[in-house]
Amino acid sequence: MRFPTSTTLIVTALVSRGFATYAPISTPCPSTSLVRTATGLSDEEEAYRTARKAKADVALVDWLLKTNCGFDTSGELPAVALTSSGGGFRALLAGAGVIRAFDGRDSNVSTSGLYQGLTYHSALSGGSWLLSSIIANDFATISSLMEIWKPNFANGLFSPEGSNATAVFADIDTDIALKQAAGFKGTVADAWSRLLSLQLLPGANYGAGNTLSAITSLSSFVDNEMPYPIITAMNVDLSGTSCIPPSNGSIWEFTPYEFGTWDPEVAAFTPTAYLGTSLSNGIPVSSNCTTNYDNLGFVLGTSSTLLNDPTIGTAGSPDLLLANLCTSTATSNSTSSVDELTLEFKEDIFALLVEIPDVTFTSAADLFATWPNPFYNLSSSPLVSAQENLAMVDGGESGQVNPIFPFLQPARNVSVIIVNDNDGDTAAIYPDGAELYYTYLAASAAGLSRMPFVPSPDVLVAKNMSDSPVFFGCGDVSTATVVWIPNAPLTPAGGVIETAQMQINETQTESMVANGVAVGSQNDSAEWATCLGCAIMEGSGKRLPEDCAACFGKYCFKQ
Template sequence: MHFPHILVATTTLAVAVSSSYAPVPATCPSTALVRASTTSLSDDEEAYRVVRKIGADSYLRTWLLETLGFFSAIEGDLPTIGLTSSGGGFRAMLIGAGVIQALDDRDSNSSVNGLYQALSYHSALSGGSWLLSSIASNDWPKISSLVETWKPALANGLFAPGGSDNATLYDSINEDLGNKTAAGFQTVAVDAWSRLLSWQLLPGANGGVNNALSDIPSKPRFLLRIVPYPIITAQAVDLNGTVCVPPADAAHWEFTPYEFGSWDPAVGAFTPSKYLGSSLSSGKPVNSSSCFTKYDNLGYVLGTSSALFNDPGLGTDQVYDATFANFCTIPNATATTTDTDTTALNAGVARMLTIPNVRVQSVADLYAPWPNPFYNLASASQVSAAKTLSMVDGGESGQINPIFPMLLPARKVDVIIVNDNTDGNNNFPSGQEIVNTYNAAKDAGMTRMPYVPPFETFRAQNLTSHPVFFGCHNDTVATIVWVPNAPFTSIGGNTSTNKMQYSEAETAAMVANGAAVMSQNNSVDWAKCLACAFIDKISATNLPSVCTGCFTQYCFNP
């Protein structure tokens, strides 16, 4: 099989003659466009999972033998491992990149290198989705290579990735949006946001406009099943209600290379990612010419996962004040922030909203509109009446770590490495987000979620000062290896979520901090304890003596 060179994201302003940001009319397939399920994987994902597990086990076995030495438990079944990348803007993206670099045996000599090759799943939302999308679209390169493609645009800043010729770039974005409008689809703030992010993160001409979520299965490393299966999450808001943000029990929506949908019992339906944007009713095309492809533009997916324009603290205060003030309840609507990063973000959003083809005429325009593939589908009761899904940031319900996808029993994930880059404590994690996830999982009856103590316990026991294992010695739940961001380098890693511009030196320092977070400053003892957490899921006997101390140090015991 031919392996092309790694594609490089570019900030040059060579604009394609015709933009593929516009969805493309397509003949509707003869196969079903809706799959109903609350428990089972698609045939494509299941096939990927089975083959990926074989390769992942081989790498994990090698890593365990090198880390702990040989013992009989390693010869049996091995745990399935997943990684989650949290939200938190570019902070989350850069720290998360360092985490992956530390785990990747192609790119690191750290104490934990080789574990990236042992992952079966990787889920992400918001800033974490920026990282995952950039990795997947570039065919899973080494982080050290990928970061070099990010640096110039990050140094210019999100709202000026073109540098001195930024006006030309904005003209090209306006043209992209105009083409989508001409194809019959509305373009809103999230479209412009998505295109700006794409210029920084995705490979190819015209700011990576040709990348689609459903193109990922054609990537060479994906074809070989040697990379973790990617999952990006978002949430939806019912604009017929009185609240503009998802409630704590909101459904979690998944964008994957093969399909889009939600496991929530009130939805329980999926559609092929390739045909997102098609007009369906009761699970079938409205007519033979109602199907589209390329609506699943990867930039629009990662932009949807980080869409926060329904929050008046992100540059849309004037929109609410002028037009929508009485529509619904806006949390913290009167809050004002004057720090430098937020001021710059608000100014950038205000500039973005002046793009002529950005429509801001109603509350709905502050969300990412996705034609609802489950319209009139009786079994998807939560959304069957909506022609359009109004989607927002995957963490808006308070769960900023995308753990839910890993709890589906069919995915058989035994250990979840949760890279938490949220900002509840001086821009470091406070523990509140994973508490939110535990409470929501408990309310939803998700039995694979391990016990997580109340937030007060995090403070009383200073649990944020080090990684924590939740779910030790319990094979009925997954083990969560919670790895919170922490200050290991001079930059500290706790930049603001609203910081949209990083110098090249800052970018390098943030990634280095993330690598140190995952390796705990290249600690061999930490690597041994991490190995103990893996083996604990499959064997209560034959554990090395070092594991006793590890469990005392890292396991949370209620």
């Protein structure tokens, strides 16, 4: 399906009247600059962080004293962040259970109330599906979201709305055609994103009207009730020969206010609301800018786009063979994203292309989520200044399957990072700490000294510390404290599915979330809640309960 360029004017008019569209919209450029150097937080994030931290401190005091009255909660408290890992629907559902275990609105276990004490929440890939669903539904509880998820997940990603799938595919094709009519090429990442939106996001036209920047207008954000959300992805320079980001690749952040990276070879951010705008050396190339490109479905789809696999073409017909587009994947640590794509999953993707003919493969760029580069021709961002478009992929493809890097930035002043790991490293599809180790290596190479020492997975296994929570950074006030909470089989169902499983029945959804609740609360353990409080307060310099000594002996990693 093709539309004339004038159709973009019609779309703009319809949007002004409340019509939900996936297509980018042309709008007059703002008078303010669209690029800033990453010398600190934006004014908007700093204002939100400050207001959110004040509310989080009140909730954290309540939770700590409920947990153990021996905590000294006077004065300034640590800023606490949560990361939700990648791992497909396994990560979404297991991570949802952990959040439910922390959410005082939604559970009554030992850890209930801690979620209200968080200042930040980051996510990537399957974790970004979870975080996006929460924030788009105005900071909804997991129990309310499950009523949305269960029927959608039971149909499966590639059978949207069951018997109505043909009509859904036709609507998605129209969405992508409208995006192309606005002057932007549609790729398989767009189709992938629209299907995920249908499963996760609210609103008409399968959630097409959700944008990341519009989160700032929701009441829970306006009232500073939600932890500040950050979704990460990675970029591949297509002038090279590899389609996989290197292990030291830049971590790119999507937030309600800004997009960019702290990588010193880029060190720049741009307003999220104006993503899609053509810029050169930080200046719009015309008087009109682009809005609506920051579609939230496209953001969460970007964070989980992992089709950049040179063997993927073996699953399709000869005219769709892609192996010649990329010649190397050897630079990545990743063992949990591209490597876990099954033949069945690949065949489903090629079947999707038949259903959505406005997506075609003509170049390597079509394997990626395409974002016009706001730092094009920007001399202060040499890493990407020659790239007219950023080719974005799954945020965990460097092996860093938990988005910890955003909280190692001194400007955010995060003292405690709770890392919920739902990766599938082992044969039983549970994490073994590999991604945490890769993050430690990458942080050390990048000079991010807030990351504490983390050993290789074999060391954790040898110490019998690979399948239960571990505290890293104990006793070292120069680093953040990292609380690693890995997925583990704490209920009979075990809380595990393959990364590539795209259809989950209602019983599985419920059992996965239930296991996540057990993981987050360690089976409603009062001892665990006290120990988690000890980890949060350990670096604060305040008086700790006597119980903390035993907690540190049990959970702290010691070299």
